Amino acid sequence: MTARLQAGPAWAFILAAALVSAPPLAAQTERIVEWVEDAPASDADRIALGYPVPVPVDTPMPFDGFRTYAGLHARHQDLAAGSPVVHAGIVGTTRKGREIWAYRLGDADLLRPGGAPEPAMLTNGGIHAREWQSPEVVTGILELMQARHGDHWLYDYLLENANVIVIPVLNVDGFLQTQRYPSRNWLGSDINDPDSSPRDGRMRRKNLFGADEILETRDDHLEGVDLNRNSPPYWSTSPGSSSADSRSLVHHGMAAASEPETQALQAAAELGPVERLSVYTDVHSFSQVQLWVRDNNQRLAIQTEQVLRTFRDFHQAFPAGKRYVFNSANSVPRNQGIGSTDEYFMYILQVPAWTLEVEPSGGGNAHPDLPGTGADYGGLGRNGHDGFILPESQIRRVRTQLAETFAIVYYRQSGPPSVTAVRITDAATGAVVFDAAWDPEVGSDVRTAHTFMAQPLQFERDYQAWIAFDKPMRWRVDGADTALPGQPASQLEVENDLLVDGQALSRTVANQRWLDQPGGSPSGYHRYLEDALAFDIRLPADAANTAVVTPSTNAVISVSARDMTGLRTDANPATVARWQNGAWAGYEDTAGATDTDSGGSDRTLDLTVTADPVGDPFVIEPGTSAAWYDPARSGEGFMLEILADDRALMYWFTYDDEGEQDWYLAVGDRTGNRIVFAELLQVSGGIFGPDFDPGQVTETVVGSAEFIWSGCDAGVMRWQLDGPGAPRGGRMNLRRLSRVMGIDCGQPLLAPEREEARLAGSWYDPSHAGEGYTVEILADSRVLVYWFSFGPQGERRWFFGVGAIDNGRLVFPDLLTTRGGKFGDAFDPDAVEALPWGGLELELDCEGGTADFTPSETGFPAGSLQLARLTSLQGLDCEAVIP
Structure with a gap:
């Protein structure tokens, strides 16, 4: 769990949650104590949870409990060996020489289907050894995306259009140490809080720099580096939250990025490659909050807050969903830090970045309706550190629901939607009278428009219009289009017009629907379910239309829609919208501005409308x-x-x-x-x-x-x-x-x-x-x-x-x-x-x-x-x- 004193009083409960004990234990000499399911509150050598103490099981398959590191690693490797969308690689080694693995989720190349470079997303897990929820959640992301491969919808879109990188366990040494001793740890030795803070064994937080793997060794059990205090640019700048004392729980190491684990995380970012990163998350537990930092880049702050809101609102919409709170941008101090990894990615790489503190809650100001820590699940709550020990009955839900929530964040940060093709088909003959598409140049963020007009649109003739986008645009429940959980229904509205000199032609539109069957235009989706909109259209020969349409008049197609997370269409698909230097680049609004991050109406394509009857279009003979x-x-x-x-x-x-x-x-x-x-x-x-x-x-x-x-x-x-x-x-x-x-x-x-x-x-x-x-x-x-x-x-x-x-x-x-x-x-x-x-x-x-x-x-x-x-x-x- 991360404590940021500089973040203001709103976050004071985070430190408080870690120190909760009810009732407080009397001062004791340092000793090895044990987590147990039940014991008297007066028992000085046992701390009761009120539910069974989780013990990791040496199995690769997910179940209602926690897996050993060997089981998790076997699962990762099995998925990489048996799936074309999971790619494994070593990004570094630990202080003890163990391999640190990253997994890239996606197709074989780093290109979208049309050839444009993919955006990259990085999610890190297991940086603090005792936070077992974290490796399970990140493994859940890997399992979910592999399992959903072939859905022709959201997950196929992500696997083909994004480069998702996950590190399930960064602090391998420390994680193994906690699993060697799943119920035992030192108490009475923490230099700041000896009475209430268990250390080493199950409660080891840091890596094993300067420490051995034998719990009973007294002299070194406080040693190690807090890997979430080891990153630039604010390494060793916050004495209240990081320490030069190697015994401290928040020891920041000898220098910025001194630890091989920190270097491995930075190496994983290069798999993006780093210039293509669009979001970063470091997964921790506990307190059920989202912690973030900001600099003077207002656009980055606004977009980060929107990402956090998307995460929060989607997750809260689950049955029994949890609320992951975060401070508003106005409450987050600028240009301060403690040496955490999300600071590195935000300040230096300029991407939306945050520390996710997985449940349970910490109670307090953020969750006043909850008791906090293990008491959220009916536990006794006798030591605030029981929040790190999630009951086994909860982990499957936490793992799967958070993985699905991350998928929605990846979807959003893959980029705003853009129109990729428009086709109008003559209803009577099935002939295509207008066809337009934006084709990307391979390896480039540039698209070129291609248009084909077989015949002008005529008055009083029935057509089928088909508009395709470059990502799935709608959520579905029981076969019906609906708003993404947590998003307002107003985002389902689509605006489309034919404009002549800025004036919309009158028209009748019927049977508008998002498409969930294959086949392309006019009645099938383009590449993914819900990526194409179809409707019937007819231009009446009324006074309004005949006044502006001559025998041959150009009409501009105007389209505006929002994707599942509320991002509006890129008004100019000629440049692929991408994350760059702390904001969206190549993302235009209706007026052509590129610095608003708001999108607009795409009016880049035009076609010909005629007031003269020209008969049936050509059909194949x-x-x-x-x-x-x-x-x-x-x-x-x-x-x-x-x-x-x-x-x-x-x-x-x-x-x-x-x-x-x-x-x-x-x-x-x-x-x-x-x-x-x-x-x-x-x-x-x-x-x-x-x-x-x-x-x-x-x-x-x-x-x-x-x-x-x-x-x-x-x-x-x-x-x-x-x-x-x-x-x-x-x-x-x-x-x-x-x-x-x-x-x-x-x-x-x-x-x-x-x-x-x-x-x-x-x-x-x-x-x-x-x-x-x-x-x-x-x-x-x-x-x-x-x-x-x-x-x-x-x-x-x-x-x-x-x-x-x-x-x-x-x-x-x-x-x-x-x-x-x-x-x-x-x-x-x-x-x-x-x-x-x-x-x-x-x-x-x-x-x-x-x-x-x-x-x-x-x-x-x-x-x-x-x-x-x-x-x-x-x-x-x-x-x-x-x-």
Whole structure:
């Protein structure tokens, strides 16, 4: 427990609680005494608790009691070994040479899904050895976040968007000492309070600097350093609360950060990394309060107070929840300290930081309704130090509820919410008429807006609007949206408008709801449950709207909402809001100010509204089957097949990061003018030629993609790769490369001029499953083929060419291959080089055929494959054998 005399009279009860004894014991010589469940008050060698004395159990699993250090450490290590979201590391050693472990909770990288750097949070436990509640609470955080992995909501958000670092036990030496002697300790020897303050054994507070591990050794049992008096910048500046006397309970050590345990804590902060830290807590017991310090940074003080209030209000909302009180900013003295760890993080690192004193309460001014210490649970309360000995019946509740409360603090300090995407869909056709998204640059706090307008919004037409945010925005109880426990219902309100010259268009809005089903727009969440809002919208052709909307008018989208903890939207998502230098950076209000920490209405996106009827938007038709590419990225592209049953098949011919060929494939669902490829596959394990073994071929889901078209000849494509390494994403502006005979887009579907047109689609040899061909008979009777295969060493390769129909055979005398392109942002079309590869002939009918190939590239043997049809293009049924 921490005592801060300089914090003012309001905290005087903290020291008083530690000294409570009822009745006071008479002065005694120093001796070893024992905690027991029951004994007469006059017994000088036994102190009765009134409930069973907790004894640590050597088990890793949580239960209604306390675990040994070995059990806790085994639990930590088991979770790290068996979970992809728990990462263990040694950050230092104790005075006795024992390892100090920190655990990072999150995904493998330190990046958000879009690529922006993650914020970091650090929670420290077990700094004072006798405070057994603390390691259990911090272990509870680790257990909770691992157990909730896969919830697609709050905990997945935290694990993917934050770097949570926990140290369950910093003072390992001291903690082990208390557990060696779970009921025994010295009394009568404390230099300031010999009558009432047990020391060493179960009541050891300090580390073991200068002390051995034998309780009976009299001369050294008062030695050690109080690790919560050993930190800069206010080390050794408060004689009333820290001491140069090595026997004192608050001995501050020989120098600031002199202790290896203190150095380990600072090393754990570097795992953030330190410049990304947004909150710090040191978990102690007891007195059920939140202690904090402040300097002259008013923004930091205000935000810290809001964090503490969020913690207090959420925890108090639990059934039988406890009230964790704290002083208001006006009552906290500035620029003073005692050498505690939270001072280091607040004064030097400028993050919201506090010391959490876990229950029981200390009674007094903070909790006048409670007796304090062990008496809160019906105990006898004969010595104020019984507050450190929480009854075993209480620890499961304390551990789990505080862990959940910390998760809410991490959620808040992960950053204010921002709009990440807006989409408006035509209700009648399902076509996307407006699409906008903010894409972060990998490793940067900068986002770039991308917008796509397939058609202006029209009056008197029904649309579905979908607004996605970069974090879950709502709490749910029994399937219904509700305010976060402890937060006012007013924070559920969402404001959204379409503004023309600052004036809101009139509109009708219905069926507004936060989404809890997957699938994306228009009726599914974006990435996490409750991160997207959907509603039906219609713009009436009333006098107010027709007065401001011309045949083509820009309207600004205005959105304002609050996250679960009350943080308002960042008014400008172009810069990712992050904690920096004691306040939020890149967090704008409606007027564009960045120093208010208040957020505002996002008005960064606009769309076109028209007063003229323009008819239905474009929807996908069979003629969308084609080769597509981005003119700025000539040398890579897509073969797209529109299939029956509202499905589509896509092949992406591209490159890896080293300039060698690569390819992906995906099957997607199409609606209106878009195709969603939820699983982008990368195929591995094939070898070109007779050594090909389909049993060695594997398919790995590496990402996703989506295509949206504005018409027959143009569209956009968005992709996301979530494979090893940093997350990657991008967009392309698509243009048509080919037109397929018989299904030319925008034209009536008539019988093709040549029956061979019905051979268009994908083909493969079942004994070579994992490679194959996609064929198009072009409108001018030429034939386009892409062969997605492998090299002699198993590398992914693709070959392509334009050929002719010769006596029913599809002949490609000059297939090409390429090299030089690089994936993603590094792509340079001028670096792509086309090279000859060899020849290919296909002889096909509706069901199957043969492929004969004669490669000219060294290492590729000639051969033949027996083909079967894999797909047919919609609109080109092939029912008869083609001669």
